[in-house]
Amino acid sequence: MNAARMPADIVLAANRIASYVRETPLEYSPFYSELTAARVWFKLENLQHTSSFKLRGAFNKLLTMSDEQRARGCVTASSGNHGAAIAWAMEKLKVDGIVFVPRRTSSTKVDAIRRAGAEVRFYGDDGLDTENHAREYALQHEMEYLSPYNDIAVVVGQGTCGVEIARQLPKIDAVFVAVGGGGLIAGVARFLKSVNPRVEIVSCQPAASAVMTESVKAGRILDIISEPTLSDGTAGGIESNSITFDLCQQLVDRYVVVTEEEIAGAMRDFIDSHHMLLEGAAGVAIAGLVASKAQYVGKNVVVIVCGGNISRETLKQII
Numbered sequence: 502m503n504a505a506r507m508p509a510d511i512v513l514a515a516n517r518i519a520s521y522v523r524e525t526p527l528e529y530s531p532f533y534s535e536l537t538a539a540r541v542w543f544k545l546e547n548l549q550h551t552s553s554f555k556l557r558g559a560f561n562k563l564l565t566m567s568d569e570q571r572a573r574g575c576v577t578a579s580s581g582n583h584g585a586a587i588a589w590a591m592e593k594l595k596v597d598g599i600v601f602v603p604r605r606t607s608s609t610k611v612d613a614i615r616r617a618g619a620e621v622r623f624y625g626d627d628g629l630d631t632e633n634h635a636r637e638y639a640l641q642h643e644m645e646y647l648s649p650y651n652d653i654a655v656v657v658g659q660g661t662c663g664v665e666i667a668r669q670l671p672k673i674d675a676v677f678v679a680v681g682g683g684g685l686i687a688g689v690a691r692f693l694k695s696v697n698p699r700v701e702i703v704s705c706q707p708a709a710s711a712v713m714t715e716s717v718k719a720g721r722i723l724d725i726i727s728e729p730t731l732s733d734g735t736a737g738g739i740e741s742n743s744i745t746f747d748l749c750q751q752l753v754d755r756y757v758v759v760t761e762e763e764i765a766g767a768m769r770d771f772i773d774s775h776h777m778l779l780e781g782a783a784g785v786a787i788a789g790l791v792a793s794k795a796q797y798v799g800k801n802v803v804v805i806v807c808g809g810n811i812s813r814e815t816l817k818q819i820i
C-alpha cells in the first residue's frame with residue numbers, strides 16, 4: 502500500500518482505537534465463491550466486540566473528544582448497534598450517557614445496550630425521528646450528541662475497517678456494504694479508493710428502506726417512510742444535512758436494492774455455510790452480491806458482514 506496516498510485521519514484513527522477493538526478476520530467463502538463464480542471473502546465484523554462494526558466509530562468519536570466534553574455526558578440515537586457500541590465505549594472510558602432507540606428496536610439490541618451500562622429510552626418509530634429527538638435532548642441538557650453517522654469522527658472510525666481489509670487482501674475488485682446512514686460505506690470507500698481508485702464500492706439496501714439509494718438518484722436527501730425489514734440496522738431516514746450523502750455521491754459506484762426474500766435467503770445460506778450468526782443488515786450485503794453475481798465472475802470480492810445481533814424471533818422467522 503502507498504502510505505503517502507492514504508487518508509491520514511483514518512490511519513491515525515486505526516492506531517488510536519487499536520487497543521479497544523478487534524482486528525476481525527477476513528474469511529474466504531468456498532460456498533459463495535462457488536455460487537457466484539467470484540472469489541468471495543467475508544469481513545467478519547459480526548465477531549467484533551458488541552458484534553458490530555459500530556464500535557470503531559464509537560471509540561474514535563469518544564477518544565477525539567476533550568475531557569470537558571466527555572464529562573458533560575453523552576446522548577445518542579440508535580436502532581441498536583450504534584447504541585450498544587457507544588454504551589460499551591462509554592463504560593470503558595468512564596463516560597455517562599443516554600441511548601435513545603426507536604420503539605420497534607430489537608429486544609436483543611436493547612438488552613445489549615443495557616448490559617453495557619447505558620440508560621435506554623424509547624422514542625419514535627423511525628430512526629430519523631429518534632435522532633432528531635436525541636439531538637434536541639442533548640442541546641437542552643448541555644450534553645454531547647453522538648451521531649450514528651453524521652459526524653466525521655464516526656465516519657473516520659468506521660473507515661478503519663477498510664484499513665484492515667486492504668492489509669488482509671491487497672488485491673480487491675469490489676466491496677459490498679449494507680447502507681443505512683452511510684457511515685460505514687463512506688469511511689471504507691474513502692480509505693480503499695485512496696489505496697486503489699479502481700476498487701468498486703457497492704451500496705446494498707433493502708427495498709423496504711432504500712433511503713440513500715433513492716436520495717442519490719434524486720440528487721437530494723429524501724424523506725421516505727421505511728417499511729418493516731429484516732435489516733433493522735439500516736432502516737430509517739437520513740438527516741437532511743448528513744455528510745455521508747455527499748460522500749456516497751462521490752465514492753459509491755453502484756447501488757443494489759434487495760427484497761426481504763433475498764435477504765432471508767442470504768442469511769440462511771450464510772448460517773448454513775459459515776456456521777455463525779449474522780443480522781439482517783449483513784444479509785443485505787450478501788444478498789446484494791448474489792443479485793449481482795453475473796458482473797463479478799472471476800473477481801476478488803469482499804462482503805462486509807457488518808453485525809451479528811439477531812433476536813431469536815427474527816432467527817425463527819428466517820429459518
